[in-house]
Amino acid sequence: xxxxxxxxxxxxxxxxxxxxxxxxxxxxxxxxxxxxxxxxxxxxxxxxxxxxxxxxxxxxxxxxxxxxxxxxxxxxxxxxxxxxxxxxxxxxxxxxxxxxxxxxxxxxxxxxxx
Amino acid sequence: xxxxxxxxxxxxxxxxxxxxxxxxxxxxxxxxxxxxxxxxxxxxxxxxxxxxxxxxxxxxxxxxxxxxxxxxxxxxxxxxxxxxxxxxxxxxxxxxxxxxxxxxxxxxxxxx
Numbered sequence: 575x576x577x578x579x580x581x582x583x584x585x586x587x588x589x590x591x592x593x594x595x596x597x598x599x600x601x602x603x604x605x606x607x608x609x610x611x612x613x614x615x616x617x618x619x620x621x622x623x624x625x626x627x628x629x630x631x632x633x634x635x636x637x638x639x640x641x642x643x644x645x646x647x648x649x650x651x652x653x654x655x656x657x658x659x660x661x662x663x664x665x666x667x668x669x670x671x672x673x674x675x676x677x678x679x680x681x682x683x684x685x686x687x688x
Numbered sequence: 689x690x691x692x693x694x695x696x697x698x699x700x701x702x703x704x705x706x707x708x709x710x711x712x713x714x715x716x717x718x719x720x721x722x723x724x725x726x727x728x729x730x731x732x733x734x735x736x737x738x739x740x741x742x743x744x745x746x747x748x749x750x751x752x753x754x755x756x757x758x759x760x761x762x763x764x765x766x767x768x769x770x771x772x773x774x775x776x777x778x779x780x781x782x783x784x785x786x787x788x789x790x791x792x793x794x795x796x797x798x799x800x
Contacts (some may be wrong), residue, residue, distance in 0.1 A: 578731070607786040614696070616790030617732065630787050647747050666781050666786070674785030675720055679731030 575599065578680035586686045587655050595650040595683045599667030606648040608640060609664040609675065617664055623648055624670055645665050652685075660687045691715050694777055694791030703800050707764035709776035711791045714758065718779040718789070721753050723762045726774045726793065735762070735775075767798045 579598045587593050599606050605624045609617035619632035623642035642648045646667075652659055662684050666677040693709045701707055720739055723734035738744045741755045752761040754783075760779075764771055775794050778788040 589689075605786055614792070616692075616792045618695070618790070619787045622786040624786075630784065632787065643786075646776065666731075668786060674780075675722065675737045676734060677786065677788070679724075681729070681731045684734070 578665055578667050578678050580663075580680040580683050582595070582683055583681070584686075585682045586688060588688050589655055589657060591655050591687075592651065592653045593655060593685060595652075595663050595665075595685075596647045597665030597667075597680060599646050599648070599665075600678045603667035603669055603672050603673075603678065604646055605668045605674070606642055606646065607666045607668070608648070608650050609666065609679075611633075611664055611682070612664040613661070620650070621668060657685045657687050689714065690792075691789050692779065693793055696792050698795040700795055700797045700799060701767055702761070703767060703769060703798055705767050705798075707767050707771065707796055709762040709764075709775050709777075709790060709794050709796070711760050712758055713760075713779060714790075715781070715789070716755075716758065716780075717727040717781045719782045720780045720794075721751070721760050722778040722788065723749075724776040724778060724790075728773075731770055732776055752778065764796075767796075769798050769800050772796060772798050 607622040608620040611617040621631040662682040722737040723735045726732045750763045774793040776793045778793040
């Protein structure tokens with residue numbers, strides 16, 4: 575079972591650029607959540623997708639947007655990158671409802687903004 | 689003030705000792721409590737979750753929740769060097785599936 579896969583694993587961008595990160599959920603999971611983890615901090619919730627719709631959103635600006643595809647995979651897009659967007663971006667998948675207590679995380683995409 | 693407070697450590701213990709970790713929180717609406725382990729350059733891995741107050745045991749791990757004090761704990765018995773990692777507490781409200789509030793994580797080092 576392949577778990578959650580994320581790509582790319584590392585990337586470097588400059589301020590003002592745009593980035594797209596991709597996530598394939600664990601087989602059988604239908605919900606994808608995205609988190610941002612700054613160095614030395616715990617993950618912070620960005621948003622969650624279920625049935626191709628954004629269901630919940632954390633305290634992140636509109637520069638952060640996402641999408642879920644019919645096969646449950648997901649993308650995270652960040653526009654107008656700032657230095658402060660440098661972080662590890664984690665994708666987590668789960669089943670809706672009671673299955674939400676069991677999030678499976680990917681290894682993350684490490685974004686560096688110069 | 690953060691909703692979830694967790695001492696960042698590092699916490700260094702000798703092999704075989706009991707590791708004691710804890711978090712405090714301010715939101716009384718939290719009902720589900722989790723502990724994740726994160727190795728360097730990896731994503732968090734769920735260790736245990738509990739609902740409301742009480743204790744839960746799984747092998748060498750014991751999780752405790754005291755909602756009256758807004759305090760949760762994780763104990764690791766017979767610690768091994770392979771337990772060296774960052775331990776993150778997380779919690780959520782009932783109708784907010786997938787949206788977890790994490791602590792900052794405690795770095796644990798188990799020395800042989």
